[in-house]
Amino acid sequence: MKMTKSMETAFREDGYLMLESLFSEEEVSFILHQLPILMASETPHVVKEKNGQVRSIYGLHEINVIFEELVRVERLINIARSLLNSDVYIHQTKINIKQAFDGEWWEWHQDFPYWHLYDGMPVPRVLSVMIFLDEVTDFNGPLYVIPGTHELGMVDFEKKATVGIDGAPAYTSSLSANLEYTIERKVLSQWFRQRGIFAATGKPGTALVFHGNIFHASNCNLSPLDRRVLIITYNSIENTLTTVEKERPTFLSNRNFTPLLPVPDNFLRIGNTL
Template identity: 40%
Template sequence: MKLTQEQIEAYEDLGYITLDGLFSREEAALMKSRLPALYRMDRDEVIKEKSGVVRTVFAAHTFDDVFARVARHPRLIEPARELLGSDVYMHQFKINAKAAFNGDVWQWHQDFGTWHEDDGMPNPRAMNVAVFLDDVNEFNGPLMFIPRSHKNGRIEAGHDRTTTSYPLWTLDNDKVAALVEDGGIVAPKGKAGTVLIFQSTLVHASAPNLSPWDRNTLYVTTNSVDNAIQKFQRPDYIAHRDFTPIQTLDDNCLEELMKAVA
């Protein structure tokens, strides 16, 4: 798929774009149907909150047939190639499970800050492509963005190892307040199947989910093949070490699975 010039300009200016209904509700439901089995797994890729509910599942595309296809879906990979101007490889594939009542906070951060510090990613030539697997509203812990904050480049951050069960390089309150003074805060919402694409230096966070509605989000993080990571201190399932360019499947690759299930 091709982005419009307006979408490309918004990505460059604001740091993110929202693509409503990029996947059908049926395609999103197929992806979501795989989650209960994944969340029951006892394996290193499944990260739990301090409360015991699942926080994140890494690298599901390596052990689930549906997500193996999603990881090569042209609606996710072709925009990444277009925006980064190169072939891309999979730096990270994860599902963040913001569980109803129990989904914990994600502190204010830039993803590139962690990828640079922990994985040795040279430059911010990686991006997130996120798929809503549930309807996202103002109550179930939506992502919060500070528009145009990506234009500051990498911002100094501290390594927070205590707030949640997952270590993260986070920004201090004074810096966040100054960025918000300039750019405000937005929280993109939408139906299951909506896609968010955002820059790796865009400052973002999410509040705890106190609502009775889950907010599961799938993230495909692609990196330019000429920007491969140089540190290998995190497990391969968190920061992949296969820098082979992603080869996309046909656009109907999920429909084929839905027909097989039916």
């Protein structure tokens, strides 16, 4: 896929970009075929809800050869390179799962503060590509974004006490429904009135590209339909992480800054025949 000037302009002005049919139904089906074994794994990569259901799987490119190649397909690398104006590497990969009726919310937040404060990422020259693995509707917990808020920098956080999951390190609160750095309500109210909210819905294979500093959140899944999305975070190789006192595990904060070399866009179709 080749980025157009109008696409680049829309991303720079709004902080997000919707791309319909970036992946085919066949490709999405092949990706979903990898999930059962990943969800059954009892490793720190797998984060669960309070009810025991899987909430997220992190570091997919570290533990699965299909995702190791998927993050490098040419259409994704072209998007990331065009919007970040440099070569890129993987900062983080994950699948977020909101199971029917039970999937919990993600509070209003920006991603970059976590990567800056936890991981030493210098500036928000970073973006994420969210690939819809199910149809995302108004009712199964779509991502909400407030357009233009990526230009505000890191905003004030709500003052709240958070703890790690089941006595784990404090950073694990950022993986749960009780996020540590959430946006102050007065800030949210101000920018909602000015810019409104966009709900990212679409068919499987749709992709949402969003800036590391845009305000975003998602509601609980109240529907009988699962909502599973793959999120790949690309960082500029000119924005590599600095040294921090306590590094997070590599499945949350990758410190291999080798520029990604693209693989052919037909990789998934080839792999599906193996």
